[in-house]
Amino acid sequence: MSAPATAPAPRSPEPTVRRDHASAAWRLRDRIGLGFAWLLGLLFCAITSAIVIYLLVQGIKYVRPELFVTHPAAGFSERETGGFLDPLVGTFLVGLMAMGIALPLGLAIGVWLSEFGRPFPLARMAESTIEMIAGTPSIVLALFGTLIFQSPALGFLSRSVGGLVFGRSFFAAATVLSFVALPLVVASVREGLQAIPGHVREASYAVGKTKATTTRRILLPAARPSVITGALLGFGRVIGDTAIIVILLGATLRFDGVGSTPVLSTLRGTGGTLTTYIFQNAPTGEGNQPAKAYAAAFVLLMLVLVLNVGADVVGRKGKALRWS
Amino acid sequence: MDATPPSRLFALRGSDQRAELMLGALVFGVLAVVAAMLVFVFQEAWPSFSHNGLHWFGSGGSVDRQIEAIFTSGDLKRRPVYTFHAWPLLWSTLLITGLAVLIAFVSSLFVAVFIVEFAPDWMRAVLEPVVRLLASVPSVIYGLLGVLVVVPFIGNHLISEHSKASVAYIVSLSGYSLLAAVVILTVMIAPIMIAVFVNGLRAVPRSWLEGSLALGINEWRTFWKIGVRTARPVLVAGTVLGVARALGEAIMLAMVSGSVGFAPNPGDGLIFFVEPSRPLAATILQNAEELASPPMRHTLFAIAAVLLFSAAMLSFTGWVVKQPMKRYGVRA
Amino acid sequence: MELTPPPVRRLPLDPAPGRGDADGHRPGAPLDGARRRRAPSSGFATDRMQVEDVSIAYGRKLAVDRVSLPIRQGEVLALIGPSGCGKTTLLRSLNRLTELTSTASFKGSITLDGADITRLEPTALRRRVTMVFQQPNPFPMSVFDNIAYVLREQAARRPKRAALNRRVREVLAHAGLLDEVEHDLRHPALRLSGGQQQRLCIARALAADPEVLLLDEPCSALDPQSTQVIEDLIVKLREQVAVVIVTHNLQQAYRIADYVAFMYLGELVEYGSATQVFGAPREQRTREYVSGAFG
């Protein structure tokens, strides 16, 4: 660097503030970019609040307590069509069943991937497979589900008439929906386990604990916030799905049980959830009762909100528990 | 200290071996299920592909009438009909997904940069949870908003009687349109992408940004050149997620796209945007009642196979694109 | 050359009779352990920055307490003191990086060539006053791009390839790094050794062609060899830029500094020529601190 350290400069009484620097520091395109970011940010705020407020207003306008306790019915007016008791129960039922499968399965896969992970090719393959499941449209999963659950071998899980298996039941829908939640659960479990530093494991091995015991007694309890977060998010994803419900649960208004065993009959039978209820009551659906659709959408939105807040709270608690 | 590495030492223990085997078996089971899905879907799809060959992807005739014929042939136990030219559905999928992802990507990037770097603290505190909430709102709710708000708006304000008449001999314009689909889809996938982008941008080490600021490079350039650049792999991942969502979205698009097997024609001028169509996923959903008819089932599985293949290609492309970015230590 | 940013104003180094004493460097007394690396400074020094009564607090915690000192071109100023005494904070305030910490509040005044720095556009200020951090923080790019980034961003027009090449090599050579990286300028900067990374960061800071260079413990994580290279560089630089270096290595301060400021719990305890502060500290606390290292 050849700095003209001795270059003669005219001495000016007051210090020179070089304006050219200021203008060179923020060029026009930088200002435009920044302005654009602000514009889009504020636009996003506007759209967001418009959506949220609109849904809240519509929801509050149409939600009535009796909707929660009345069975839905077919009809042409608001008075005839009843409430959404069955879809509401169906939402929880299918969500819990799907998570009943996805959570243990996701835990197992997450633990295996982060604690065992051998042979290596299998681990890589498992990772890309999980990623692939996450990218598979739920409608494709649903179609695949029909192949599985319409096979005569699984006829006992749904209605079958004269050897023809319907393949539509809570069992079928929940099983396939568990695949929708699986990637979320696996990701959360792995994240939680990976956040635990290696010395914690080593300390446990050092006192002679096995890997299995260490995982069960130390790692999983430590990763619990992540696991719960994953479960909540997975539950939210499951209850938000419509395509699988339409194809594998039948999207009927009411529960339509199969057989006489009280709970089992419902699970083997068809039904609907809030999402299919909204779908059917939208102007494009068969029911076409927008007021009911808004009310159900409001309830569903509140459910998702509660799940999200829950996941946030649990996640924050997990973060507060620092290692180091 | 024991010289044997822990993993070696404990792999010998019986209980660990059992645990590893059991977990491994479960993992293997999931792999098997997915493999079975691939095999079954393509197997079920084969008759449709083999009958049509490459014309499957081409255009010709009304796709809706073809579907009708396929269904009735199976239903009435006649000789199965397979003729199917999916171009209008493919075109609709490409258009809707492409436009929505393009708009969503650009705006999500700017919004994410805004949230992470430039928004006031209080705004950030509000926006972040809201983004995550919007990202998990079920698509059927977006569909409902589309049907009850966006579609009527387009139908009443953006389509003149004149334009309706001009294409009346092909399609009827009612507001269920490409535009409605793109708008709602953008609003639906943008939060998903923003949520991913925000996480990625937030993970850029402060020291890199400070290093740039300390050399007199302004906040915008710094964040753009260092922050966004560093987060590129996350941008790819978020975009892949968004495209996957858009490709597979059936419910919402079935509600607002107009559900007509029509290929909107850019040659029509601006009317193009208000023409109806129907993407692939929505086509499956709307004909799912007719799975019992074998040719119909094969046709629907063929559509599913196309979607599945696209999804797989998509995540593979994402992986390929991310590879060169890793060389300089950019975070994944 | 279209590469260089708007011409940097280099003050002519006038003889400043009153201050030429910086170099009454008497070998002897308690300092024998360390040999001063530098040749005596030319004795020409010019005030560039003036820190006046500066206090900085993080929330309610005072990190810097009413500090005043001059920063001169032609001399190296070392800030010393135990860790946590506010050295980094003071240094960061010199190019307004403290403003990036939302809890930080600032009182007092700092001038650059007589102009209050709070009146300057921060980015423009930081072009003239660049900083190198304690932890080497090369960008996740190639060695070449690390330097070229700065050059590109600061040039008015997009620099030509050849000019860029030349300038990058020049700057790398200046920081004593060129020989080690010349064979592969495309090498990822994050895969260099710690010492090389830090020299790259210094090179980057020099590429910006600053008037004041701030160095925050640049050698704290480095091996002796890299440290030596960097120390030589700093001494070489002092005629062209005003250099402020934070260090908690007193030997290093003694080796390279002309002036030393000793800080303790946020206060500036003593400021004076290196010889004076190390040889005959006026304050009890300075004496204790300095003798702790040399005694």
Ligand SMILES: Nc1ncnc2c1ncn2[C@@H]1O[C@H](COP(=O)(O)OP(=O)(O)O)[C@@H](O)[C@H]1O
């Ligand atoms: N970002 C910050 N937020 C709050 N307190 C800080 C922050 N940075 C530094 N401090 C506090 O300010 C004091 C001075 O810190 P620093 O300037 O880093 O000291 P030094 O560089 O001399 O070790 C310390 O007590 C430190 O805890």
Ligand SMILES: [Mg+2]
């Ligand atoms: Mg420090």
